[in-house]
Amino acid sequence: MNAMTLSKPAKIPVTILTGYLGAGKTTLLNRILTEKHNQKVAVIVNEFGEVGIDNQLVVSGDEEILEMNNGCICCTVRGDLIRILRTLTFSMEEGKVKFDRVLIETTGLADPAPVAQTFFMDELLSQKFQVDSIITVVDSKHVTRHLDGNDEAQEQIAFADVLILNKTDLVSEDELNKLEKRISKMNPAAKRIQARNCEINLNTILGINTFDVTRKLEIDPHFLEDHHDHEHDDRVSSVAFIETKPLDLIKVEQWMSYLVREKGEDLLRYKGILSIRGIDERIVFQGLHMLFSGHPGRKWKENESRLSELVFIGKNLDKGELERQFKDCIANDPVATTTK
Numbered sequence: 001m002n003a004m005t006l007s008k009p010a011k012i013p014v015t016i017l018t019g020y021l022g023a024g025k026t027t028l029l030n031r032i033l034t035e036k037h038n039q040k041v042a043v044i045v046n047e048f049g050e051v052g053i054d055n056q057l058v059v060s061g062d063e064e065i066l067e068m069n070n071g072c073i074c075c076t077v078r079g080d081l082i083r084i085l086r087t088l089t090f091s092m093e094e095g096k097v098k099f100d101r102v103l104i105e106t107t108g109l110a111d112p113a114p115v116a117q118t119f120f121m122d123e124l125l126s127q128k129f130q131v132d133s134i135i136t137v138v139d140s141k142h143v144t145r146h147l148d149g150n151d152e153a154q155e156q157i158a159f160a161d162v163l164i165l166n167k168t169d170l171v172s173e174d175e176l177n178k179l180e181k182r183i184s185k186m187n188p189a190a191k192r193i194q195a196r197n198c199e200i201n202l203n204t205i206l207g208i209n210t211f212d213v214t215r216k217l218e219i220d221p222h223f224l225e226d227h228h229d230h231e232h233d234d235r236v237s238s239v240a241f242i243e244t245k246p247l248d249l250i251k252v253e254q255w256m257s258y259l260v261r262e263k264g265e266d267l268l269r270y271k272g273i274l275s276i277r278g279i280d281e282r283i284v285f286q287g288l289h290m291l292f293s294g295h296p297g298r299k300w301k302e303n304e305s306r307l308s309e310l311v312f313i314g315k316n317l318d319k320g321e322l323e324r325q326f327k328d329c330i331a332n333d334p335v336a337t338t339t340k
């Protein structure tokens, strides 16, 4: 891809990256972090789940990557967000860190409005930062199912400045046209971009300064009031497991096939990094609804403890049952796991 140059405004631009579970936010984030654009990005990642998997899937460079895992950014951890941003500001002023732009990846269940609101309500932050745009990644395959009866997915689309209709490879042209129509009715002002694996020209999403408070107030007249009545669908929960003993690949595959077949509808998102007996690479495991994939990632490092970490986000999750099934995947013969 071509290198691009972006002019440097006085306030630090903030991009808020939203999109329902599994839509492709981390894919886009990695693109932003790997493509040359002469800007140093401070990234704040918020995950819904007790174990942070995303930070392990984000490409590492010399960027500041700050995690917020103890709740959803739009509810319980807004205080943390303010603290992180203030600390970043002070560190920058003391010359300890340097960054030109902030990017916040919210959880798939976050309402972006209160996140954007933070930059108007907090005096220091409003002096230092300016919301550049809210980018919402849309999973073209699953969004229809998420939109029906799901407030978060609707709010993310309604509040966006840019909508990336991602995963175009998984839908027909006809389905995509229908989706474009439905989404443009929900948010006619947003720019829409179709993409596969979030392959887009970054100039179309960064430094565009499209965030407009007046328009946000039209969508949500209470946008600038200091309260937040966002309620998450309380049928949706997350469970996370960590296991130090290596797992058996065949058992994991059998378990996943069973889950996809029997629980796929309710499994909104599941992902993890697995330690598999006899395999020297970390197995990166990703799924949403009936789609799941597992592939070898980087090799385990010599001094790294080999762990399997797995997060499920879904409706009606039975933690006890999932835990039993997970434990059943532990390899019988741990001796065969030692590295060569």
Ligand SMILES: Nc1nc2c(ncn2[C@@H]2O[C@H](COP(=O)(O)OP(=O)(O)OP(=O)(O)O)[C@@H](O)[C@H]2O)c(=O)[nH]1
Pocket (backbone or CB within 6 Å): 019, 020, 021, 022, 023, 024, 025, 026, 027, 028, 054, 107, 108, 166, 167, 168, 169, 170, 195, 196, 197, 198, 269, 271, 286, 287, 293
């Ligand atoms: N087929 C297809 N898969 C995609 C595309 N974009 C992303 N994916 C896959 O979709 C899965 C989810 O992508 P992520 O980028 O992790 O999505 P996310 O929105 O960050 O997910 P959460 O943080 O869990 O909400 C991964 O397995 C990606 O490889 C696409 O355009 N087409």
